[in-house]
Amino acid sequence: MNTNTSLRDLERNMYRDSIQDGILDIQIGCMLLMFVLPIYLSPKLGDFWSSVVFLPLWFLVIFGLRAYRKKVVQPRVGRIQYGTFRKKRLRRLNRIILVFNLIALILGLLSFIQFTELSGWIISARFSIILLIGFSLAGYMLEIPRIYLYGILISAAPMVGEYLYQNLGFSHHGFPITFGFLSAVLVLTGLVILVRLLKKYPAQNQEHLV
């Protein structure tokens, strides 16, 4: 009888139940729109402003969803303060994501500088590898297997986009199609999970227990 393993499983299941509300999926889906929306906005706003306009929109979505989780989802699912193990793991994930973003930024800048020298395939391959590593790390640290699948799908997007661009003449390296499609898939998946969760856990109050 290995009680530590079963307690560890119990903790993991409780942790997963507390975060599996689909909001992360919707957030990632909306994040992918950064490869789609600015492309359509740039003819009107220019490259710089089309990218800048996207950020407040994205933050609005992020904070809106967080507020929704706090006001609507958590009162139904319940609140949990994680133990030391989980807190450490999540803190470590934040640090890794920060370092990873810095590395991705440097590689992105290098690709931008060498943009005319490098072929589209090499830039897409770099981009795919960064995305795959990033999502794999996030999937491992967050212990949500679905994130690995997202990582595979999203990391394939630049390569598929490049193929569509070079062989079928799609614009902007095929990004609007590939990332737009994935964004729709992730947002829909998140919405389905969220609706199912809201149906499973109707609103309840604990006032009579206090």
Place this chain on the structure above:
Amino acid sequence: MSEKKLSENPLADINQIIHAPARLRILMMLYVVESLDYVFLKNQTGLSWGNLATHLGKLEEAGYVTVIKGYQGKKPQSQIELTSSGRDAFRNYKNTLKQILDDLPE
């Protein structure tokens, strides 16, 4: 951890407050986290509000759990925590049970 000597009737060494399945489940859950609220505990255990309140009352009476009452805006928002004696009692329960089962012949 050193194994303590069990009495003639080893089952008598089992903490009966913890041994009830519902209370054991509650304590196991509280053992692996810092705190939980009633709603999370109810959803996870599948107990009714009445049963949950009864079991928590018994655990609170034994000094194993503590309820920290608070508010989230105007709504009550109480968190339930395992006390240090509750943590020790659960650990002892775990070791006693493990020892009894280990001592059983194959």
